[in-house]
Amino acid sequence: MHELSVTESILNLALENANKAQAVKVTGINLVIGQLSSIVDDSIQFYWDTISEDTICQGAKLSFNRIPAVLQCQDCKKEYSIAQELTPCPVCGSYRSVIIHGEEFYLDSIEIEKDQEMIK
Amino acid sequence: MSAIRVPVVEKILSANDRMADENRFLLDQNNVFSINIMASPGAGKTSFILQTIKHLSNEFKIGVIEGDTAPVTIDADKIIKAGMPAVQINTGGDCHLEAAMLSDGIKQLPLNELDVMIVENVGNLICPAAWYLGTHINLLVASVPEGDDKPYKYPNIYRGLNVLIINKTDLTPYVEYNMDYFRKGVELLNPGLITFPLSCRTGDGVDAWAEWLKTQVKQYRQGK
Ligand SMILES: Nc1nc2c(ncn2[C@@H]2O[C@H](COP(=O)(O)OP(=O)(O)OP(=O)(O)O)[C@@H](O)[C@H]2O)c(=O)[nH]1
Ligand SMILES: [Mg+2]
Ligand SMILES: [Zn+2]
Numbered sequence: 380m381h382e383l384s385v386t387e388s389i390l391n392l393a394l395e396n397a398n399k400a401q402a403v404k405v406t407g408i409n410l411v412i413g414q415l416s417s418i419v420d421d422s423i424q425f426y427w428d429t430i431s432e433d434t435i436c437q438g439a440k441l442s443f444n445r446i447p448a449v450l451q452c453q454d455c456k457k458e459y460s461i462a463q464e465l466t467p468c469p470v471c472g473s474y475r476s477v478i479i480h481g482e483e484f485y486l487d488s489i490e491i492e493k494d495q496e497m498i499k
Numbered sequence: 500m501s502a503i504r505v506p507v508v509e510k511i512l513s514a515n516d517r518m519a520d521e522n523r524f525l526l527d528q529n530n531v532f533s534i535n536i537m538a539s540p541g542a543g544k545t546s547f548i549l550q551t552i553k554h555l556s557n558e559f560k561i562g563v564i565e566g567d568t569a570p571v572t573i574d575a576d577k578i579i580k581a582g583m584p585a586v587q588i589n590t591g592g593d594c595h596l597e598a599a600m601l602s603d604g605i606k607q608l609p610l611n612e613l614d615v616m617i618v619e620n621v622g623n624l625i626c627p628a629a630w631y632l633g634t635h636i637n638l639l640v641a642s643v644p645e646g647d648d649k650p651y652k653y654p655n656i657y658r659g660l661n662v663l664i665i666n667k668t669d670l671t672p673y674v675e676y677n678m679d680y681f682r683k684g685v686e687l688l689n690p691g692l693i694t695f696p697l698s699c700r701t702g703d704g705v706d707a708w709a710e711w712l713k714t715q716v717k718q719y720r721q722g723k
Contacts, residue, residue: 381593381594381595381625381626381629381630383593384593384595384597384630385511385512385629388511388512388513388514388515389511391514392507392509392511392513392514393507396505396507397505400503400505402503402505406502407502407504410511415654415655416629416655417625417629417655464651464654465651465654465684465687465688474686474687475687475690478658484510484511484512485507485508485509485510485511486507486508486509486510486511487506487507487508488504488505488506488507488508489504489505489507490502490503490504490505491502491503491504491505492501492502492503493503
């Protein structure tokens, strides 16, 4: 799996934004990840603990907001959620569908701390 | 100290995507139509590239970038032996190519002489699908002995395809493989996907693919 590269991308993005905001510490990383992306939360956490060491992101808490997959039937236009891939439309049985939700894969926000002196 | 929330809302792989856009720009500047070939290990990616070269070497100069997880040049050597420029990139154990790696490879090819650039991605059905490289089309080489259930098990890779090859059709008499079941799975994930069943062993069906590629290159040049 490619969790290591993904985790490195998350760290770079977080550091870039933390520096822009003049953070002294990053305490939280809020990720939005769709159900259809093949990413394992645990292994991201595992790599994170290793690669964030000695950066201002060390110890930051990773939160995963998992978005359930929602498809839209192209025949009857009904939107439906699925537990697994290749589920037909529950209304008309059609397999022709497009993905409305479930492919999300972004860094939503970071939680940071700033130097008190600098805020004053 | 109190925590402050800083909104980011940026795609996790945005740095890769930006690099991919640069790759695309460079290719377009040089009028090079590019193909990202994905497949499981041993499906026949290199054999397929060699067949493509054999069929089109009179019309096109084709450059090849070979991605492998190990520092070997086996595949690139085959391409060079077939008379086309090739570059081997070693991903250092990574399961997929990323846009930045491709960028290094592209710069080693004589882009201004090329008509087509083919990228042989690392043999893997999961990871390459997540990394946009900047190529014009995504192609998967599926092969008969892998089994007919692969679209059902690896849906993500099928969703992002522009063209599908079913290789090793010469082996259908020897393995249990239900082509209808396979193609139904593909149809569910990627309706209407253009598909070429062929055999790199016998050369059967390669003509149809080569004709299609010629048309794509022509349309690409006209569309610019
Ligand atoms: N019978 C048969 N064998 C084939 C066909 N195409 C390729 N092969 C064989 O399949 C094996 C793997 O082919 P390659 O072209 O090296 O496959 P690949 O996908 O490039 O493999 P990796 O780069 O190692 O992932 C070789 O032994 C080929 O001779 C085919 O159409 N029919
Ligand atoms: Mg190969
Ligand atoms: Zn329906």
